[in-house]
Amino acid sequence: AVVSTQSTGKYYAAAVVLPSDWIDIAEIYTTLGDRNIGYSAIPVVLRKAMAKKFPTFDVYQIGKYNKNPKKKAGVDDDEDEGEKLYERHFFTLKQLIRKIHISDPPDSALIPLL
Secondary structure, eight states: OOOOHHHHHHHHHHHOOSHHHHHHHHHHHHHHSOGGGOTTOOOHHHHHHHHHHGGGSOHHHHHHHOOOOOOOTTOOSOOOGGGOSSOOOOOOHHHHHHHHTOOSOSSGGGGGGO
16 A cells, blocks of 8 residues: 555645544554554655644544444454455554554643653
8 A cells, every 4th residue: 555645734624624534544454554664664755644633633523432443334243254354453542652652742741642
């Protein structure tokens, strides 16, 4: 899966409105992304766009979506390993902040997430 710098910069900020959107994009990419680069690897272009978008979220939004990942609807436990074409990976907000290397939170209330 090739991620274009121009299209990422142009559409990412408009497509991501809530922290849940931010998390979902990372989960979808790791599910459908390039299997050759490893589990939960996120391309540099996408990491930069995510890091640029993070400061736009306020403390209330981040607090609301800072929960442990839960199994999403429509994902069955009864599937065999051979039948799974795509295995969904779930992230917490804290895991993504660390994966994207965000070290300066926009608010001091977010320091525990780092």
